[in-house]
């Protein structure tokens with residue numbers, strides 16, 4: 001087959017792309033915008049709102065940034081030529097997939113680009129909690145210099161038991177990392193991994209109950225769906241060891257937060273390390289913020305230079321596939 005000619009399109013001929021985050025471009029760094037501009041005629045929310053009728057017609061794609069903005073019926077009605085929403089990130093719980101598909105619009109996500117950075121975050125939270133990094137850092141910079149390491153004993157992650165709930169791409173990457181720490185790895189997932197995949201990381205499939213009872217660290221890596229909402233509640237927390245730590249890198253709503261506060265206050269479990277909460281950010285008077293056995297980070301699982309770029313690249317590839325009627329690498333369907 002001969003090589004296809006490459007057409008360089010003039011900017012005005014590029015497909016219109018609306019970039020959505022807070023305030024349109026906010027959160028989409030300059031270099032990212034430059035990357036998107038290579039393939040699309042980039043339109044901000046401000047520009048759309050200034051001239052909905054004319055600008056709305058040009059938009060064929062929406063790039064949804066990590067700020068997870070709301071895409072409602074009114075917006076979709078104003079974009080008659082919209083074909084695809086390219087979500088930058090794997091979780092699409094902020095999108096009403098059924099409503100969007102009723103408009104004949106495809107949704108794509110970026111499961112490959114997020115996997116390493118999110119798995120790293122899970123490990124970082126586990127280590128930080130086990131070794132009391134946040135408390136240690138606060139002590140080290142406090143006016144009190146009269147402290148002893150023996151007062152700040154942590155626990156070792158090495159050779160501890162890790163229970164991974166959700167063994168998709170990210171969960172599996174966590175297992176690969178945990179193997180290097182010689183951890184005993186249990187996992188629970190809708191679908192069991194193949195024997196080869198289990199053996200490659202030394203992970204054993206486990207029922208939820210057993211996993212919760214045996215693990216020193218329980219890490220949540222599931223998607224938020226109606227089936228996983230409040231997956232971890234009072235009963236599940238009650239099954240965990242009093243010495244165990246709960247780590248969440250999925251979505252806040254996967255945990256019944258009131259039950260978690262109670263479990264942490266009553267020392268039903270030892271600690272929690274959360275990159276995600278419900279809502280985000282938590283109200284400043286939320287009881288979780290007052291507990292010293294909790295580490296909370298502001299949903300930064302994919303907040304790395306590399307992941308941000310890879311996510312944009314994966315989203316671009318997805319959106320261009322839709323526009324060019326080619327197989328779509330990562331399409332999300334309504335359940």
Ligand SMILES: O=C(O)C(=O)CO
Nearest residue numbers: 089090091114301302
């Ligand atoms: O990819 C996502 O959806 C994330 O939230 C990563 O933290």
